[in-house]
Amino acid sequence: AHLEVAPGALWFREALAREAQAALLADIRAVLEEAPLFTPAMPRTGKPFSVRMSNCGPLGWVSDAAGYRYQPFHPNTRAPWPAMPPALAALWTTYAAVPAPPEACLINYYGPDARMSLHQDRDEADFTAPVLSLSLGDTALFRIGGETRGDATRSIRLASGDIFLLSGPSRLAFHGIDRILPGTSTLLAEGGRFNLTLRRVNPAT
Ligand code: MD3
Ligand code: FE
Helix, strand or coil: CEEEEECCEECCCCCCCHHHHHHHHHHHHHHHHHHHCEEEECCCCCCCCCCEEEEEEEEEEEEECCEEEEECCCCCCCCCCCCHHHHHHHHHHHHCCCCCCCCCCEEEEECCCCCCCECCCCCCCCCCCCCCEEEECEEEEEEEECCCCCCCCCEECCCCCCEEEEEEEHHHEEEEEEEEECCCCCCCCCEEEEEEECCCCCCCC
16 A cells, blocks of 8 residues: 555555564665765765765765766775665565666665755666665655755655655655654664665666
8 A cells, every 4th residue: 555645656654564674774784884874975065964875786876076976886995885685676676666676775874963955866867767765763754846946845754664666757856854853763773764765777778
């Protein structure tokens, strides 16, 4: 069962039970041992993001003074990104239902004061594939609008275990995280929130 919050934007509330969330969290912790969270910076200004990031899968999204891009290695360690955990790839098969596998899983970590301003995801060469988002930990106030900045927006509380699928017309919707609600989940011992986004970057040919 899901709610369609905008055309092509499907919200699967409580898609994962606590045990499945804990298992995916353990997979993410193992990824972060190999590929620690880094602090991205804004292009040109170099202003640091409040969200920390890492990736798994063949490609990872990074941002620094040189710009936004996908690359096959960690910006600090220069090591290839860890493999995509099979349980994450399985979510893609179930929910995204496209034959080509995900090429990148961006891992965002939000502490109590982190936010992500309204933006579009357009660094991928292929916008036809969906983006799948999984939230783990504290609830986030997520905002989604239309394809033009200034279009009306809608606010949604993304809770631990929720899956959000962006496809079709919503793939280029403006969206962001206004804030997280500290203390709303006990999944992460340290508090805060992980968001995982599975993406295709290149056309499947
Ligand atoms: C709508 N992440 O990593 S996930 C991002 O909670 C990002 O960390 C947020 O925006 C987070 O780029 C939101 C939901 C989401 C992800 C990708 C989208 C919504 C989207 C792509 C297109 C439209
Ligand atoms: Fe985004």
